[in-house]
Amino acid sequence: MAAYELAIQNFAVAEHLLQLYELFRGLHEKPPTEELRLALCRELSCPVNTGVRESLNDHLLLLSKTVAPLPQALLLPDGLNFLLRNAVIVACTAVESFFWDSLRENVLTIVRARRRGADEELRKLTLTLDDYLSIEGYTDPNERLKQIILKNFERRTLYDAESVGKIASIMTAKDFWNVVARRCGRNATDVRRELDDLINRRNQIAHRADRPNPEANPPEEIDQNGQRAIHAAWVTMRIANAKGLVNAASDCFRDTIARMDEQLARDQEQLLAKQTLQTPVVSSSPASPPPQPPAGPPS
Numbered sequence: 001m002a003a004y005e006l007a008i009q010n011f012a013v014a015e016h017l018l019q020l021y022e023l024f025r026g027l028h029e030k031p032p033t034e035e036l037r038l039a040l041c042r043e044l045s046c047p048v049n050t051g052v053r054e055s056l057n058d059h060l061l062l063l064s065k066t067v068a069p070l071p072q073a074l075l076l077p078d079g080l081n082f083l084l085r086n087a088v089i090v091a092c093t094a095v096e097s098f099f100w101d102s103l104r105e106n107v108l109t110i111v112r113a114r115r116r117g118a119d120e121e122l123r124k125l126t127l128t129l130d131d132y133l134s135i136e137g138y139t140d141p142n143e144r145l146k147q148i149i150l151k152n153f154e155r156r157t158l159y160d161a162e163s164v165g166k167i168a169s170i171m172t173a174k175d176f177w178n179v180v181a182r183r184c185g186r187n188a189t190d191v192r193r194e195l196d197d198l199i200n201r202r203n204q205i206a207h208r209a210d211r212p213n214p215e216a217n218p219p220e221e222i223d224q225n226g227q228r229a230i231h232a233a234w235v236t237m238r239i240a241n242a243k244g245l246v247n248a249a250s251d252c253f254r255d256t257i258a259r260m261d262e263q264l265a266r267d268q269e270q271l272l273a274k275q276t277l278q279t280p281v282v283s284s285s286p287a288s289p290p291p292q293p294p295a296g297p298p299s
Contacts, residue, residue, distance in 0.1 A: 003101030004250040010094030011243045017087040018236055025232075026057040027074050036063070078223040084235045085205045091239045092202040095195070098246050099167045106171065106257050108146040113260035114172060160199055161192040172260075173252050183248035184241075191245060198238040204228065 032040075032054035040063050041050050051066030055075065064070055073079035168176035181188035204210050210227045212220040221229035 003098050003105055004246070006101065007094045007098035007246050007250075008243075010090055010097065011239070011246070014087040014090040014094065014239050017083045017090065018232065018239070021080050021083040021087075021232055023060055024057070024074050024080055027055050027060065027062070028057065029053060029055050029075060032063065076224075078225055078229075081223055081225070081227070081230050084230045084232060085210060087235055087239060088198060088201050088230075089205060091242050092199055095164075095198075095242050095246060098249070099164055102250075102253050103167055103170060106253070109257055109260050109264070110170070110172060113263050159203075161195045164195065168249070168252075171253055171256060173249075173256050176249075176252065179252050180245060180248040183251060184244045186241075186244075191241065194238055194241045195245060198242055201230075201238075 032052050036054065037050075037052040038048060040046070040052050041048050044050075044065075046065070053064050053066055053068075053070060055062040055064075055070065062070075073082060165176060173179070177188040177192060181191050184191060201210075210230070212222050212226075212228050223229045
């Protein structure tokens with residue numbers, strides 16, 4: 001499924017942001033030794049009087065020319081929190097793109113297989129007269145029907161775990177949350193709660209710049225930049241859980257769509273068999289020669 005592949009690519013971006021956070025965390029400056037400064041000048045073929053900045057932490061040593069701009073966020077307390085916030089946004093994008101794109105990829109199969117038994121979201125779709133006529137005149141009616149249906153399912157924002165459940169219902173995935181929870185080896189309530197945590201934090205970041213709520217009781221923890229505190233462990237766990245949800249949901253959807261494809265294949269075989277039985281049989285024996293007129297008396 002292309003939807004799953006895209007989601008995994010997005011999760012990889014979120015994980016890279018977490019790696020950058022760990023790489024630069026605790027970075028601080030100190031004056032470089034003269035020996036180190038000269039060594040860098042030789043390595044970069046710079047004049048021997050070139051100024052050098054040295055920044056380091058427990059696992060990184062960063063040397064740069066003094067004139068080269070170094071983002072101050074790398075050195076400020078809580079300055080790297082922007083990486084964690086962006087990781088939250090990217091992870092939510094991965095979840096949203098997966099569920100909406102999965103629906104878009106398979107909606108025609110669902111309609112053809114379930115028909116009147118499809119979810120109410122599909123059954124209540126209305127077609128204009130132009131839509132109906134365009135289906136009849138289209139080279140591939142199924143492709144035109146798919147286009148019309150997808151107009152009603154443009155990608156939207158997922159506001160909570162309930163939105164995910166609605167898409168799963170349209171995909172006809174039965175007992176979705178419990179199935180996903182078993183595949184993840186976790187409790188369904190925890191899976192939903194942690195997804196809600198991630199989506200709610202994304203909304204705070206995107207719409208309020210992660211500013212604290214002054215009316216919160218108890219008061220929210222604030223970082224040194226005046227934003228809501230955010231912790232790498234919290235973000236790492238929520239992203240891992242969201243990725244596990246997508247993995248489990250992908251397996252669930254794949255099984256569901258595979259059963260529909262098998263049903264459609266059986267229906268097609270039965271239709272062909274019925275058409276074959278209804279076709280009149282044409283005899284293959286040679287036609288009898290036309291009767292000859294009786295011979296007259298010899299002249």
